[in-house]
Amino acid sequence: MSTALVIAEHDGTELNQATARTLTGVAPLGAADIAVLAKGGADVCAQAAALAGVGKVLHVDNEASEHQLAAALAPQIAELAASYAVIAFPSTTFGKDLAPRVAALLDVHQVSDVMDVIDAKNFQRPIYAGNVIVKENTDGYDKAVLTIRSASFQAAVNGDSAAPVEAVSVSAEIPGHTRFKSLKAQKSERPDLQSAAWVVSGGRGVGSKEKFSIIYTLADKLGAGCGASRAAVDAGYCPNDMQVGQTGKIIAPDVYFALGISGAIQHITGIKDAGTIVAINKDSEAPIFEVADIGMVGDLFEIAPKLGEALQK
Numbered sequence: 001m002s003t004a005l006v007i008a009e010h011d012g013t014e015l016n017q018a019t020a021r022t023l024t025g026v027a028p029l030g031a032a033d034i035a036v037l038a039k040g041g042a043d044v045c046a047q048a049a050a051l052a053g054v055g056k057v058l059h060v061d062n063e064a065s066e067h068q069l070a071a072a073l074a075p076q077i078a079e080l081a082a083s084y085a086v087i088a089f090p091s092t093t094f095g096k097d098l099a100p101r102v103a104a105l106l107d108v109h110q111v112s113d114v115m116d117v118i119d120a121k122n123f124q125r126p127i128y129a130g131n132v133i134v135k136e137n138t139d140g141y142d143k144a145v146l147t148i149r150s151a152s153f154q155a156a157v158n159g160d161s162a163a164p165v166e167a168v169s170v171s172a173e174i175p176g177h178t179r180f181k182s183l184k185a186q187k188s189e190r191p192d193l194q195s196a197a198w199v200v201s202g203g204r205g206v207g208s209k210e211k212f213s214i215i216y217t218l219a220d221k222l223g224a225g226c227g228a229s230r231a232a233v234d235a236g237y238c239p240n241d242m243q244v245g246q247t248g249k250i251i252a253p254d255v256y257f258a259l260g261i262s263g264a265i266q267h268i269t270g271i272k273d274a275g276t277i278v279a280i281n282k283d284s285e286a287p288i289f290e291v292a293d294i295g296m297v298g299d300l301f302e303i304a305p306k307l308g309e310a311l312q313k
């Protein structure tokens, strides 16, 4: 029996990469089981079973899980949790919505944004925008509910053989107070911000919503995802699902381009695990240059097009 149960994030057919990162996060506890709650979901189970480090996949095929509503999933997960010491979610919007409900149903402590699993009761996580790392323990509780900081872990790769998939049924009562009405999602052809290998982000220095096209153009040339600082989002230059940072998305791309971003600590906390940080800023004293691997001082409107062409070559 595994110590940890990882809750799979998926869209009904594809397993989100954050699940594979969560699996790596709890790897110190040994092979983990993965729960796939879906209507159908056989493809997702096969993808989860293929990952190295999986004990078994628990497949809960339930009509109520079709739209992945946290209110519908939480009681099912609380029932599955009975035989596990650790229940782990990715620290994505999905996990952040779901984990507290599960913790409340189990009446246990939740530890958020875990960046190191020491054992089943001791975990490390950042506070104060990543300036302090604290150790939290869950002594006094028989279980720990965690969100795992996806950006801190590499995604688990496929193993040599697939783990078994076990069909499980749950008897948990699904509350009727939350019902699916419709889904309105930003449609984008660009790579997902949280799993893109390269990300191009713009800040307040870009200047306007119209001028933000320079960010999209560079990203499209490079096949990159698009991000933004909070100041750019607040100014209405771009949608808020692009926000990177403490109150936005925590990301760990191989290469991160920061254009017209000053480098406030709340922004840096969202990119500190990026492989290479490239900054363009006209102020040579901007704090972003303290963390950048490659810094270019100058006007982003002059540099970005040239950079795009050079990198495309």
Ligand SMILES: Cc1cc2nc3c(=O)[nH]c(=O)nc-3n(C[C@H](O)[C@H](O)[C@H](O)COP(=O)(O)OP(=O)(O)OC[C@H]3O[C@@H](n4cnc5c(N)ncnc54)[C@H](O)[C@@H]3O)c2cc1C
Pocket: 202, 203, 204, 205, 206, 228, 229, 230, 231, 232, 243, 244, 245, 246, 247, 248, 249, 259, 260, 261, 262, 263, 264, 265, 266, 267, 270, 280, 281, 282, 283, 286, 298, 299, 300, 301
């Ligand atoms: C509780 C809290 C949470 C927060 N969470 C977040 C968060 O999640 N993410 C986040 O980003 N911020 C967050 N912030 C806000 C953060 O403190 C900064 O205000 C914000 O990151 C600044 O955004 P910016 O760098 O785009 O803007 P600015 O600080 O205004 O910087 C703009 C930069 O653009 C440069 N520039 C201007 N024109 C050009 C040009 N033509 N070419 C090149 N460079 C140019 C300037 O030199 C400047 O450095 C948070 C703040 C608080 C208090």
